[in-house]
Amino acid sequence: MIALEDKDWGQYIRSGYRIFFGSGAACPQKLIQRFLDNSQQFNDIELTHILTLGETPWTDEKYKDHLRVNSFFLGPGTRDAVSRGDGDYTPCFLSEIPSLMEDKIHPIDVAFIQVTPPDEYGFCSFGVSVDVVSVACRTARYVIAEINPRMPKTLGQSFIHVSKIDAFMEVNYPIMGHGIAKLDEVTLKIGKYCAMLIEDGSTLQMGIGKIPDAVLSYLGDRSDLGIHTEMFSDGLLDLYKNGNITNAKKAINRFKTVTSFCFGSEALYDFVHDNPHVEFHPSEYTNRPAIIAQNPKVISINSAIQIDLSGQVVADSIGDRFYSGIGGQVDFIRGAGMSLGGKPIIALPSTAKGGEISRIVAVLSQGSGVVTSRGDVHYVVTEYGIATLRGRSIRERALELIQVAHPKFRDELLAQVREHYWVPPYHQSMPKSLAELKTTKMKISGRHYNLRALQSSDQRRLQEFFYSHTEKTLMNRYRAVPKNMPTDSAYRLVNIDQSRDAAICLVQRQGPREIIRGVGRFYMENEERAEISFVVGDDLQGEGLGSVLMKTLIKIATERKIKILVAYVINTNYAMQHLLEKFNFSHEESGDASEFVYVLELNAK
Template sequence: MASSIAETIAALRRPATAVLDHVGRGAQIVVNSFNGEPATVLDALEAGGDRLSDVRLHQMLAPRPRPSIEGKVPGLRHVSWFLSPATREAFHAGHCDLVPNNFSDVPRLLRRSAAPDLVVASVSPPAGPGYFSLGTDATYTAAFIGEVPFFVEVNAQMPRTYGANQLHVNDVVGWCEANRPLVVPPSPEVSARDRAIAALVAERIPDGATLQIGIGAVPDMVLASLGDHRELGVHTEVFGSGFVDLAEQGVITGTRKATHRGKIVTTGCLGTQRLYDFVADNPGVEFHPVDYTNDPWIIAREPVFRAVNATLEVDFLGQCASESLGSEYFSSSGGQPDYARGAIMSENGAAFIVLHSATHDDTVSRIVPQLQPGAAVTTFKNIVDNVVTEYGVAELRGATIAERARRLIAVAHPAFRDELTVQARDLGYL
C-alpha cells in the first residue's frame, strides 16, 4: 500500500548531519538567502568538512559570518552572488568568490555555470497535502523546485507564505528541525537629506502606480509619504516594512495592476517582526522566483510603474556605480538594472536613482565627472531615467550629454557646482 503524505514526511525527518549523505565530491550546493539560510544544515556541512572535497556553496546575501565563508573549512568554498557585511572582508581577503550578475539572471547562471546538485533552505512547517513554503525568501531557490533535490530545515518560526514558492515533500530528500527567530535588521537612521529626496520622489508617484521600492532610509520615507494615495500596487524585489502601513490603511489594493491584480508580488521580504507577521498565511502576498519578479518584460506589463533604487556615485553621462567605489566592492548589482529597464519599458513608467549629493561631511561630491577608476557600472547610461538628490531631480532619459551634465550639476551639492562645471567643459561635455 502506498504510504500517506504524513508518513512520507515523517520518514524524511533526519538530523541535520544527514545532509552529508547527499553531498559528493565536487558538489554544487545552492543556499537560500538571508532568513532563508538553513543555519543548522550549514553548521552540519561545516562540521563534516573533513568528509567533503571541492564543494561549493552558492549564496546571495549571507546573514552571518561562517568558517566556510572565511576559508576555514578546506572542503567547502563559499561563492557569493551578492556581498553582505558577512562576506565583504572574506572576499577582499580572497577567502570566497563573487560572481557578477543581475538578480533576474541568477537562476539561469546557476544552471549554466554550476549545474546544482542540491538546494538547502529554511522553510515553514509542512501544511496541507505535503507542501513546505519557502517563507520569506523565494528568490533564486524557488526557481529550482522540481529540478533539483532539496534538503531543508523546518524552522518553526518561518512564516508560511503563498505564491510559486511551494515545495512538495516529493522534492525533498530530507529535513531537520529548528526553532530560530528571523533576523530583524536595525532601523535605518533618517536624515534631513533622506526626507528631502523622499518628498521629491513621492510627489512623482501617481495614484494607481505599481511600485518597486527597496529597503532603507529613503525608501521608508517615500512609503511613509504615500498615505493619501489610492489604489497603489506592489511588484517588488524586496517587500519591506514600509509597505505594511499602506496595505493596512487600504492604500495598497493592486486593483489597477495588469498582472496579479489585487496581489502584492515579491521575491523576498526583510524587516520587522510585524512584517513577518503580516506575510504569514496572507494570500494577498505572493512570493515568486526572482527570474519572474525581476524580469523586465514582466515589470513592463504594468502600465504605470515606479522603481526607486539607490546608488553610490553618478557621473556626467548618468552611469551609476551602486556596488563599488572604485574597485572596492560593497555588494553587487542586485535587481537595480532589472527594474530600471522594466520601468522605462512600462507605458507610463519611471525609474528613480537616489543618492545624497555629497558624503555625510560634505567633503566629496557624489555627482562626479567620471566614475572612480575600477568602478563597476551597475546601471548604465542608456537606461537611467531620473537621478534624485536632496537638491532636485535630474531627468536624463532622452537628454543629450550636455543636458545631462547641466542637469546633474544642478542637483549636485552647491559647494561643488562651479568645479563640476569647469570639469564638464574640460571633458568637452559643455
C-alpha cells in the same frame, strides 16, 4: 524525506559539489553550521547564494582549505572574503540567475533551505524567500531543509512538496529580522522629491532601507497604489492599513501584491503569513523586465554608490573593491522604462564620507564598474532635487546632475566638464542656489505644477517657453517683440546669482519632460530696491499662475529684507496692472506715457 544525521553527509555531498544556501531571512543558519562542523571530510566545495542576513561563518578563513564561497550578491562577510582572495563574486541580473542554474552554467548539486512544516497535503512553504530558492530546489540533485514552525507561510509560487526534500532537520528559532533605520533630514528630503514623481495608480518597486522608507512616508495621500517588487519591507505596512495600496490599477496580478522575498520586523512577518493579498513568486517572474513592464506607471527606486555626469551608475563596487551586487536594479530600471508612464529613478545622497566626497562625479573612480547604463537612467534624485535625464543631451545631463550635486562641488564639477568640451565657453560657473525656495508640488486651477528655482539646465526649456509666446505676450514682457532668444542669452537668464537676484518658475511634467509655464524674477537695482517681472504662457494667463509667482517673490524679497519692489509695465498690459494692484503695489507717475511704474514697500517700520 528522512531526518538528517551527521553520518549521512556523505550520502548527499561529495568533494567538488556546489551547495546553494537559502536567501535573506530564510538562510538556514543551524543547518549550515551543522554542515560546517562536518565539512572537513570534503574538499573543493563551492558555496553559492544571493544576499543572506545574519552571520556568514562559512567565510571564515579556517574553512578555506575545504570551502570557497561564490556569491551573486555580497554582504559584510562575503565582501571581506572576496577582498582577501578567499571568495568569488559572480555579477548577474537577479532575473537571470535562475537560467544559470537551469542551463547548467551554474549547476546546483545540493540546496540547503528553510521551510515551514508541511500542511495536510505535504506542501511546505518557502516562507519569506522564494527568489532563486525555488529554482535551486528544482534543479538540485538533493534538497536538505530546515523545518521551522516560526517561518511564515507565504502564498503564491511558494511551495515545495515533502517528496522533493531528501533530508530535513527540525529547528525552532526566530526568523532573522532587519531593523528599521531612523530617517535623517537628508533622507527625508530625498524621499519627498521621489514622492513628487509618484502618481495615483502607480505600481511600486521598493527596496529596503532609509530612502525607500522615506519615499513611502510621503505617499499617504495617494490612492490605488500597486506593488510589484523583488522585496517587501516594513515601510509598506502603514500604506496597507490606510488603504493606499489596493493593486486595483495593475494590469497583471491585479488586486495582489507581488514580491519575491521580504525581511524586516516581526510585524512584517506576521503580515505576510497566510495573507491572500500578498503573493511570493520566483525571481525569474518578479524580476523579468517584460513582466514588470505590463503594469502601468511602474516606479522603480534604486540607489547608487556613484554616478557620473553622463548618467552612468555604479552600484556594486567602490573603485576596484566589490561591495554588493547587481541584484534587481537593472531588471526593474528597464521594466519601469518600458512601462506605460513608468519612471526609473536612481536616488542617493549627494555626498559620502560625512560630506567629504561627492557621489556625483565627472569621471567614475578607477576600477568602478557600470551597473546601470546612461541609456537606462531617466531620473536621479538627491536631497537637492530631481535631475531629469531621459532624452537629454550630454551637456544637458551634466547641468541637470550638477544642479542636484552638493553646492560645494558644483563649480568643480562644471570645471571638469568644461575640460571635456561638453559645455560652451560661456558656462563659467554654477549659480548660487535659491535657498528660500525648495521644489514644491501644487495644484492651480485644476492643473498640477512644480514651483521651483530656475536653474542652469533650464536653458533649452526657457528657449522653448520664449518661442511659445504670441507677439502680444512678448510686447507686454519685453516692451518690444524680440525675434529670437540665442542660446547664450538663454544661459544668462537661467544662470543668475540666486543669492542676490531671484528667478523662479512654474513647470508641468509630461513624463520625463518638464515644460515651463510661467517665470517670475527680480533683479536688484541697488541694495534696497529690486525690479520685479513676470511672464505666463498664453494659454494659462488669468488662471492664477502669476499670483503664485508674485506671492513667492514677495516672500523671498521680504526674507532678504529688500525694502522696495518696483515693476515697469506697458500701459496696455492690463492683466499685469491688475495683478500688481491685487498685491497692493501703488501706481506712480512715469516720465514715459507708454509705461506705468508700480511700487511696493516691504519691511516698512
